[in-house]
Amino acid sequence: MHGKLLAIYNDALRIRAFEKAIGVMADAGHVPGLVHLCLGAEVLQATVCNALDSKTDHVNGSHRSHGIALASGASPFKVAAEILGREDGLSSGLGGTQHLFAPEQGMASNGIVGAQVPLAAGAALTAKTLGTHGIAVCFFGDAAANQGAVLETMNLAAVLSLPLLFILENNGYGLSTSSSYASAGVNLTERAKAFGLESISLPSNTITDQIEQIHIAINTVRTESRPLFLEAPIPRLTGHYHGDAGNFAGDTDTVPDPLLLLREFLDAQNIDTASVKEQSSTEMDEVAGRALRSQAPSPQILDTWRSILGATE
């Protein structure tokens, strides 16, 4: 178990270092549009993706999915290059920060709030139909939980008994709007239950319990081939997007930084974490530098796409 925890910590740290590097590049004007960093969600994303098998499993994330891409095993260099809009990016710069596609790692993300959730149901259906014992996972935010796409899919997944794990990344906010305003009802876990889903809300402060619960959930979805809903409270350590006014960030008092909690736990077990930290930031600084040196994609690829998709030419 300690090995697993260290691996998760390592992955989570790498994500944080990656996001920090992206932030630095954004501040320097290298990121062409707005980026939504996943600071605060790293441990969750690392824990989940670590437990998946990219040969059979699929993950679909929201606009805030850099961490999921990395944790799924996509090359940080390619992810960074995609975010920068460079030729070496996952999609040669066609997609960008919100549209990360790493099918070999079974990972994709989405720019439309909630739209990834039905897509994940499709991945679950594939696994079920082909009998791969694979599962699908979708990550979505607390605000996405009010989209028809998400609500319909909860029902559909239950009806078809799809091996689909719903993961609600509850950071308390959608853009500037608090979840306490936008979502009626006792809470979103109870809402999911009402769709016939087994639904679990992670405890917010015992990091090892959280990780264990996640492992159990994944195992249940896989072995019982049915959907399950998991609500994970996570802090929003930055604003909605990197560099926004940031007045609507979440409250780290009620939801402490999971990465900190995990480090404290490892420290208490006398497990060395300093070197891992060192390594991850060195790695990500190098990655960022390399991504920055990647070329802009040549406009010629537009000609290729024009001829692939063209309607009249």
Next chain:
Amino acid sequence: MHGKLLAIYNDALRIRAFEKAIGVMADAGHVPGLVHLCLGAEVLQATVCNALDSKTDHVNGSHRSHGIALASGASPFKVAAEILGREDGLSSGLGGTQHLFAPEQGMASNGIVGAQVPLAAGAALTAKTLGTHGIAVCFFGDAAANQGAVLETMNLAAVLSLPLLFILENNGYGLSTSSSYASAGVNLTERAKAFGLESISLPSNTITDQIEQIHIAINTVRTESRPLFLEAPIPRLTGHYHGDAGNFAGDTDTVPDPLLLLREFLDAQNIDTASVKEQSSTEMDEVAGRALRSQAPSPQILDTWRSILGATE
């Protein structure tokens, strides 16, 4: 109370007589498309609409809304003429059976499953904003309850505390598909509760209790200016549309015909119902005859609409 019950019985009987007359005309080939009759829902629709005030209140129904139109006070002749596609129809034959618009009676219906529900939220918002003490009511089916439009609106109505009464007409089927298959979770009332709505499931066999509960619900929405959800089990006394194979009708053993129950109750009170029955079928046969004699709308109105809506002419 007995006077009220008799009025409801009267309205419900008129609806049934109307629907039967439509069925007869359809069998004779006079109804141009498919019609969805509301046989089994008459008492519910009559009870609700009877308790509304068309000056301030609004009702939005589904594809199965003939009864709602009548109970709201729309002219049966105009409704029948609309269903037949005649000039004297509510919309001169532009709309048809699924698109009944009687704004003076505060009533409208819809061809897209679930789409009427957000529209009703708008009527509720108008009442609230203008301070009319009006309420809005939306009727929708058990299958509609799985549409994003309906699910989103439950949350929105709760968030904005709209005076909106959700009425789930649960006849156990959507087209050929049983609700037990299509809707996961314990039941749809529990699902509505999870959106923060006070939610009531009507008892299925005590008709006077049902009626009273409906009155209480309407009163609550009005006086407390907040949404409420009411699930009404109703039998599907015909198939999905008039004349379909009908093998997927509901089960009248579990949900008896409310009109029968109401008549039995009135009979037990020694209230004369025979004459009312006589009257309603006489009225509706006359209405049907008159509607049949109404002219086809003149194609010239298309020219008017072409110039109203035209994009380039």
Next chain:
Amino acid sequence: MTTLSVKQALNQALHQLMAADDTVIVVGEDIVGGAGSGSAEELGGAFGVTSGLAARFGTARVIDTPISETAFVGMGIGAAATGLKPIIEVMFCDFMGVCFDQIMNQAAKMRFLSADQIQLPLVIRTSMGAGDSSGAMHSQSLHGLLASIAGLRVVCPSNAADAAGLLKSALSDPNPVVLLEHKGLYDLETDIDPALPAVPIGQGKILIEGAAVTLVTVSAMVHHAVKAAKQLEKDGITVEVIDARSISPLDSDLITKSVAKTGRLLVVDEGAAFGGFADMVIAEVAQKAFPHLKAAPRKITPPHTPVPYAPSLEQNWLPSTPDIIQGVKDLLNA
């Protein structure tokens, strides 16, 4: 040769496709029918196109859904992206409004956004068209609107052979394809090759050769156009009738070559009067065959209004054979 209706041809093609490849699944509302009702009888979809599939291939591959188009169309896209070949039925194309994000933003863009890492062997089957008093929300013809979305393929068969053949091509196309089946054609029978050979997407077909006017049309309007052309022939006017079959990609070559010959273009369509298929073809010809045009290109479409319900209005709203005959004559006098 055998005689099949459009509905039968589609049904047989579905049987063939499912039999040939275990990864083909069919998903939609009531496409099995009677789910949870305890009835053993299958409905086979609102129009009966999917009948018999569940009995043969099982409900694990022929899947009835709740009325949740966003969820199940999205599920189809996600399944196509991960190894299945889904054929999704949206009962009426009018209902695409409720799942339009999945069509416009997800299905249409995934191949591009993934830089071709993901291709979508996905077909969305749906019905279209007016003429049966189904009203404004069950009668639309959205082929033009869909074709304006980059990344989608859009086809509109006018007969049994094309319906089955285009369905087959659609499922092996790397792009998501929307197959629009006209409600008014489901029972139309024609003689066809029982093997139901694939019909390539992007190829129109000259149904009647002619010299005076090029008439481009699709779907149910094809039959009015053919009737009109036959009538006009009696008056010595020969019309070249082209069934475009595919809206996107459009067989621009075939059309412009024909116009190069005739010098005159009439487009007949029951889709949008403004910005629909008719405008697409006219714009294409105006740009590519301008030197050949002897007169202004014309279109015959319904007025720019929703579809009216009353039969008297709906029939008037729809282009008719006499309208087309008149249109051709006007064009020749222009």
Next chain:
Amino acid sequence: MTTLSVKQALNQALHQLMAADDTVIVVGEDIVGGAGSGSAEELGGAFGVTSGLAARFGTARVIDTPISETAFVGMGIGAAATGLKPIIEVMFCDFMGVCFDQIMNQAAKMRFLSADQIQLPLVIRTSMGAGDSSGAMHSQSLHGLLASIAGLRVVCPSNAADAAGLLKSALSDPNPVVLLEHKGLYDLETDIDPALPAVPIGQGKILIEGAAVTLVTVSAMVHHAVKAAKQLEKDGITVEVIDARSISPLDSDLITKSVAKTGRLLVVDEGAAFGGFADMVIAEVAQKAFPHLKAAPRKITPPHTPVPYAPSLEQNWLPSTPDIIQGVKDLLNA
């Protein structure tokens, strides 16, 4: 005269409209901002257009919503049908996919289906356009697609005066109007009449008179077109630049009259390459001004692909001033 950006002009027009009529409400995501956060600070929408409205008119009339576009757009339609004048913000037009049924089937058809018993004083404000690396789902230009739907009015202002003026006309129009605000223009400042007079829907505007070519365009492309025309003037080529402003209804008269004068048409648009605004205008001109055309009409649009993210690609994807200059020259040499 005063100097205002598009964003400021819209904001002031909203203030005026809300002050003048208590039935005007504004609804959307984060349009107040900070709901439930305990923060007194207003965001005023993702682009700041609605800032200050809640402070002045209260949150009963300036309403933040959950991310439920179907529910709140539908709510706006229902409110318009029953006595309010709602202005609904859909943050990006790309998100209209998720609420497209309410736009295509409900808003667009209600007036017709009720036989004019119901009119909809409803405005849907949304943003459009590429150029800021927002990616394929936050950069579309859907004006053509929307205009192809009968029953909708669609306008695309290119400057502050038109933005405010069209918003005012839109709210008093009996039809639902979609106002597409280009993201790249929000901060563009121009001198305008501080009264922000209404601008009629359906009227284009000649920005530059010219004799050689009629150039029709809208929204952000207007500015490229004007630049191109000014450059071309140096070479002695005068281009008549028309800002169509309104997509539906289209000011067909203005355009065809101009083509009657110049004999040449170039449409510049960042919307769909196929079946978009450009094809609409070309088809219209081909039909109505054919005898005046001296050369094939042309269009300059992006390729028929989703919007790419990388700046190097996106800039290339978008029509540019040099593209337009070249387009005019090609047209003159044709």
